[in-house]
Amino acid sequence: MLLVVCGMHRSGSTLVWQISRMLLEGRPGLRNPRGLATDEFPTAAANPDDLLMAKVHFRSAMNRDDFPDEGAKYLYTFRDPRDVVASLYRKGRLKQGHPDRGARNSRLTVRRELRGDAFWRAKSDTWIRRYEDFKDDVPGLVRDLAEYLDVSVDDDRLAAIAAEVDLQAQAERAIQAKRHGVDENLRITSNHITDGREGAWRDTLTDEELVAIEGEGAVWLKANGYQVETAVGRRKTTPKTTKADRAKAAEERRRERSARLAAEARAAGRAALPWAGAAGALILAGGLVARRQWFVGIGLVGAGTAAGAWGAYRLGQRKVPLRRVGRAMLIELRSARPRTQD
Secondary structure: OEEEEEEOOOOOHHHHHHHHHHHOOOOOOEEOOOOOOHHHHHHHHOOOOOEEEEEOOOOOOOOHHHOOOOOEEEEEEEOOHHHHHHHHHHHOOOOOOOOOOOHHHHHHHHHHHHHHHHHHHOOOOEEEEEHHHHOOOHHHHHHHHHHHOOOOOOHHHHHHHHHHOOHHHHHHHHHHHHHHOOOOOOOOOOOOOOOOOOOHHHHOOOHHHHHHHHHHHHHHHHHOOOOOOOHHHHHHHOOOOOHHHHHHHHHHHHHHHHHHHHHHHHHHHHHHHHHHHHHHHHHHHHHHHHOOHHHHHHHHHHHHHHHHHHHHHHHHHOOOOHHHHHHHHHHHHHHHOOOOOO
């Protein structure tokens, strides 16, 4: 069997390695040599009596066929790529302006990490966890790994492992690594420990480095629950609309406007009809009784107003758009005209 502890750089993969190694202590066939060539991984995966543990970071040049699906388990951790880059710079003590920093190197680092992310996630049996979710809950991480690795662990053993990998113990191992070399079982190097703060990139990256990182990884950041901070990041994560989408939206706006105007016409017709009709009828009747021509004219205007209000009400009921009102009224008049039989 092959057990590969992998992950983005600076994403807690060494902590996961240490806990897993302690959980598997005493298992038959367990070995974890440093410097083993990856082309030996398929042989170990095919051997049920072997239990090879390996710790690997993704490299573009590595042979993908060395990492089989059958007979292998993968423990993958990821982190905000901005913190990955910032932590690498702090680990290397690279100040702003150093030739190994800058926008280009930051972008290339993120590109490598995201390619690795896609590669490890595609494996058939992969435990995947986010650094920000487990870094402050080591006992929870121990339980989680024990369950995945099918290892029984009681409360005393859990507490002992958690104490073995706390920050103070890790800092002491970093000192010992500087003096005596790296422990194969624990894998802590002399410059391994930094503060591990979430969002520490704000104190480390330049504006140009941040823009380069979000330009490369904004979509991934948003998909994995991280907020983008730059204009380029927001632009890359804003959904793009097609010409067909814009045409559809414009048609929807036209329909909504027609419906609104039709509703207003119905309301106006209902309000004006009784008053205009009554006023027109009274004025017309008065004009006929008084036999005054101007009185009759006013009555006709009132009657016309009533007819217009009624027409607006009818057209509004049928939701006729304004651009089709004339045609609709003409059709109404034709349909109302008396017809004779041949």
